[in-house]
Amino acid sequence: MARIVMEALSKVYPGGVQAVSDVSLDIADGEMIVLVGPSGCGKSTLLRMVAGLERISSGTLSIGDRVVNDLEPAQRDIAMVFQNYALYPHMTVYNNLAYGLRNQGIARPEIDRRVQEAAGMLQIADYLDRKPRALSGGQRQRVAMGRALVREPAAFLFDEPLSNLDAKLRVQMRVEIRQLQKRLGTTSLYVTHDQLEALTMADRLVVLNGGRIEQVGTPMELYHRPETVFVAGFIGSPAMNMIDMAYLRDRGAAPGTLPTGTDLLGVRPDDLRLGDGDGLVLSGTVALLEPAGAESHVYVALDGSGQVVTVRVPGLPDVTEGGVLTLSAPLSALHPFNSASGRRVQ
Amino acid sequence: MQTKRMTFTSRWLPYVLLAPQVIITLIFFVWPASQALWQSMLRQDPFGLRTTFVWFRNFERLFADPNYLASMKTTAIFAVGTTLLSLSLSLLFAVMVNRMIRSRDLYTTFLVWPYAVAPAVAGVLWWFIFNPSVGILPYMLEMLGYDWNHRLHAGDAMALVILAAAWKQISYNFLFFLAGLQSIPQSLIEAAAIDGAGRTKRFWTIIFPLLSPTTFFLMVVNIVYAMFDTFGVIHATTAGGPAQATNILVYKVYRDGFIGNNLGSSAAQSVILMGIVIVLTVVQFRWIERRVNY
Numbered sequence: 001m002a003r004i005v006m007e008a009l010s011k012v013y014p015g016g017v018q019a020v021s022d023v024s025l026d027i028a029d030g031e032m033i034v035l036v037g038p039s040g041c042g043k044s045t046l047l048r049m050v051a052g053l054e055r056i057s058s059g060t061l062s063i064g065d066r067v068v069n070d071l072e073p074a075q076r077d078i079a080m081v082f083q084n085y086a087l088y089p090h091m092t093v094y095n096n097l098a099y100g101l102r103n104q105g106i107a108r109p110e111i112d113r114r115v116q117e118a119a120g121m122l123q124i125a126d127y128l129d130r131k132p133r134a135l136s137g138g139q140r141q142r143v144a145m146g147r148a149l150v151r152e153p154a155a156f157l158f159d160e161p162l163s164n165l166d167a168k169l170r171v172q173m174r175v176e177i178r179q180l181q182k183r184l185g186t187t188s189l190y191v192t193h194d195q196l197e198a199l200t201m202a203d204r205l206v207v208l209n210g211g212r213i214e215q216v217g218t219p220m221e222l223y224h225r226p227e228t229v230f231v232a233g234f235i236g237s238p239a240m241n242m243i244d245m246a247y248l249r250d251r252g253a254a255p256g257t258l259p260t261g262t263d264l265l266g267v268r269p270d271d272l273r274l275g276d277g278d279g280l281v282l283s284g285t286v287a288l289l290e291p292a293g294a295e296s297h298v299y300v301a302l303d304g305s306g307q308v309v310t311v312r313v314p315g316l317p318d319v320t321e322g323g324v325l326t327l328s329a330p331l332s333a334l335h336p337f338n339s340a341s342g343r344r345v346q
Numbered sequence: 347m348q349t350k351r352m353t354f355t356s357r358w359l360p361y362v363l364l365a366p367q368v369i370i371t372l373i374f375f376v377w378p379a380s381q382a383l384w385q386s387m388l389r390q391d392p393f394g395l396r397t398t399f400v401w402f403r404n405f406e407r408l409f410a411d412p413n414y415l416a417s418m419k420t421t422a423i424f425a426v427g428t429t430l431l432s433l434s435l436s437l438l439f440a441v442m443v444n445r446m447i448r449s450r451d452l453y454t455t456f457l458v459w460p461y462a463v464a465p466a467v468a469g470v471l472w473w474f475i476f477n478p479s480v481g482i483l484p485y486m487l488e489m490l491g492y493d494w495n496h497r498l499h500a501g502d503a504m505a506l507v508i509l510a511a512a513w514k515q516i517s518y519n520f521l522f523f524l525a526g527l528q529s530i531p532q533s534l535i536e537a538a539a540i541d542g543a544g545r546t547k548r549f550w551t552i553i554f555p556l557l558s559p560t561t562f563f564l565m566v567v568n569i570v571y572a573m574f575d576t577f578g579v580i581h582a583t584t585a586g587g588p589a590q591a592t593n594i595l596v597y598k599v600y601r602d603g604f605i606g607n608n609l610g611s612s613a614a615q616s617v618i619l620m621g622i623v624i625v626l627t628v629v630q631f632r633w634i635e636r637r638v639n640y
Contacts, residue, residue: 053536074542086533090555100541
C-alpha cells in the first residue's frame with residue numbers, strides 16, 4: 001500500500017532523445033492510474049522508470065514516502081506485468097510464482113500459502129505443475145498476474161498486459177484485473193494505448209503525448225471536458241469532430257456565444273443530432289452509413305468544405321447515402337479550442 | 347511438419363543432382379572406412395610381404411594392451427579438460443561481450459580470429475610460448491618459482507596441450523554462446539530483476555538454464571573436437587610425449603600406423619574411434635530433440 005509521487009520526472013537518452021519531459025503526478029494509495037497515449041508517447045518509458053528498469057535523468061520519484069530514484073527494481077517493492085508476460089520458460093507455473101518469494105528469503109510454508117492463494121484467485125491452481133509453453137495465452141496472462149500478486153507489493157505496474165490477447169479475452173481480463181485491483185486496494189499504474197481500456201479501468205487517466213502530460217483526470221472529466229485538442233481527439237470513439245470556425249463564419253453558421261479566441265470547434269459524434277435545432281447547425285450529404293448493431297455511424301460530408309463529420313445515432317436512422325441532411329448540436333455540447341495553442345478556450 | 351513434393355520431369359535428373367554429394371561421401375568416407383574395417387582384421391609381417399586374416403585378434407590385443415588403455419584414459423582427461431576450459435572461458439567472454447553496446451562487434455571480431463588459425467600453426471605458436479629453453483612463459487613461471495618443462499613433466503605436457511586445444515575452440519563456442527545469450531528475451535532478465543534476483547543469481551537461475559541446449563550442443567561438439575581434431579595441436583607441441591603422457595587415441599592411430607608400421611592395429615583403433623563418434627552423435631541428437639524447446 002503506497003502513494004507514488006512523481007516530481008518533474010524526465011528521461012533523456014544518450015544522443016539527446018527526450019522520451020519523458022517534466023512529468024509530475026501524485027498517485028494516491030490504492031488508486032488505479034492509467035497512462036494512455038499513442039505509441040512513442042513515453043508511457044512505457046515512464047512506467048519503466050517507476051519500475052527501475054530505466055534510469056531517471058532528472059526529477060524525484062517516491063514510492064510510499066521513500067525516494068527510490070537510485071534503488072534497484074527489487075528494492076522498490078513493486079511488481080510488474082509485462083506485455084509478453086516474461087514467464088520463465090524453464091520453470092513450472094508454481095516456480096514462476098515462487099521465484100520472487102524465494103529470492104526474498106521467505107519461508108517455504110509461507111511461499112506455498114501465498115502461491116496457492118494467488119492460484120486460487122486466478123483459477124490457475126490446476127496448472128501449477130505445467131510449464132508456460134503448455135498454457136494458452138489467457139492462462140499465461142493469469143500466471144503473469146499471479147507472479148505480481150504473490151509478492152504483495154506496494155504497487156502493481158502493468159505494461160500493456162492485455163494487448164496480446166484476442167478481443168473477447170481482453171474484455172474478460174480487463175474486468176477481472178479491475179475487480180482484483182479494487183479488492184486488494186493496491187496502488188496501480190497501468191499503461192495502454194487502447195482508449196477504451198483506459199476509460200473503463202481508470203480511477204484517473206493520464207493522457208501523454210510527446211513525453212508530456214496532456215491532461216490528468218477521471219475518465220468522465222476527460223471525456224466531457226478535454227483540455228487540449230489532442231485529448232479531445234484521442235479520448236472517445238468515434239473521435240470528436242473538429243470544425244474550423246472560419247468555415248462556419250463563411251457560411252454564416254457560427255454560433256454566437258463562444259469565448260473569444262475560439263477558432264476550432266469540437267463536437268462529439270454523440271452530441272450531433274439529425275435535423276435542425278439550436279446552437280450549431282450544419283448541412284451536408286451522407287457519404288456513408290455504417291450500422292453497428294445498437295447504434296449507427298453516419299458520415300456526413302459538409303457542404304462547401306467536403307469535411308466529413310461523424311454522427312452517432314441509436315438504432316438505424318432513416319437516411320440514404322447521397323441524401324442531403326441537416327445536423328445540429330446544442331451550445332452546451334460544443335468544445336471551443338484555439339488551434340494555435342492547442343488548448344481549450346475558457 | 348509440412349513436406350513439399352517436387353516432381354522432376356526427367357527420371358535421372360534427381361540422381362544427377364544427388365551425385366556429387368554421394369560421390370564425395372563414397373570416396374572420402376565409405377571407401378576409406380571400409381578399408382579400415384577390412385584392414386582392422388588383417389595382420390602384416392614387418393616387411394609387408396605377407397598378410398594374414400586374423401578376425402578380431404587386433405581388437406582383442408588392443409583391449410589387453412595397457413598402453414592402449416592408458417591412451418584411453420589420457421584421451422578422456424584431455425577431452426574433458428579441453429571441453430571444460432574452452433566452454434567456461436568462452437561463456438565468460440560471451441557474457442562480458444553481451445554486456446557491451448558500442449564495442450560489441452569489435453570484440454566479437456577479435457575473439458573469432460583464432461578460429462582461422464590452422465591447428466598446426468596454433469600448435470607451433472604454443473610450442474614457442476611454452477618452449478622450456480626459449481619460451482616466454484617458462485621464463486616467467488620460473489620467476490614465480492615453478493620449473494616448467496613439458497618435455498619432462500607429464501602434467502605440464504597435458505596442461506599445455508589442453509590449453510592449446512581449448513584456445514582454438516574458444517572462438518567457435520563464443521559465437522554460439524553469444525547468439526544464445528542474445529536470443530534470451532530482455533524482459534525475462536528484467537522480470538527476474540524485479541523479482542529480486544541479483545546479477546549472479548539471475549545468471550545461474552535464468553540465463554544459464556535457458557542456455558542449456560546451446561551448452562549441451564557445444565559440449566558434444568567440443569568433445570568430438572578434442573578427440574579427433576586435435577592431431578595438429580598434439581603433433582606440433584608434444585608429439586604425444588613425454589612417455590606417452592599426451593598420446594591421445596587419434597595420435598596413437600598415426601604413431602602406431604605410420605611410424606610403428608602396425609597397420610592392422612592402427613586400423614582397429616580407428617574403427618573404435620569411429621564407433622565412439624557414432625555413439626556421441628546419436629546421444630546428441632536424442633538429447634537435443636528432447637530439450638531444444640525446454
